[in-house]
Amino acid sequence: MTASLHRLVYYSRNHISGDAAAFAAHVDDILARSRTNNARDGITGALLFNAGCFAQVLEGPLATIEAAFERIQQDERHGEVALLALDPIAARSFPNWAMGFVGASDRDADRFQTVGASSGFDPSRLSGDEIHTLLRDLTIEEEVAA
Ligand SMILES: Cc1cc2nc3c(=O)[nH]c(=O)nc-3n(C[C@H](O)[C@H](O)[C@H](O)COP(=O)(O)O)c2cc1C
Structure with a gap:
């Protein structure tokens, strides 16, 4: 099992339309499915x-x-799915997260602004490593805050 441990990083464009409540309901559904499936897998x-x-x-x-x-990739709630990295890893960066969700809080948004500025706020111009580091730092901050 451990020998095959890999990390995959991608970005995509949101295709969910509607108001904030509709978006939140879709994200809740995505996270619920993700957490069930990912814990199993x-x-x-x-x-x-x-x-x-x-x-x-x-x-x-x-x-x-x-x-x-x-x-x-088949999910119509997003599109233009772009694979940024798929590499073998020695250890997990998110051992406690079946699927963490970051970016919604003001603090995360501020942080994203800082990192995003280097890419012109276009995640497609961030590397897999930069996205991995950003998400790892944001989830660590969540763990400390919790
Ligand atoms: C942005 C985004 C991220 C997702 N992440 C995951 C994930 O980490 N794991 C997962 O199983 N499904 C994820 N999904 C949901 C899948 O696209 C799909 O709906 C789900 O795996 C279907 O599972 P089910 O057949 O058990 O309902 C994600 C969907 C979107 C739009």
């Missing part, structure tokens, strides 16, 4: 939403993260 990670884009890190056995990524 040995996947951990985090999902960022900001500036109309999602960015996500999935880590776990290669076969299960590839299967999850296949399902995620």
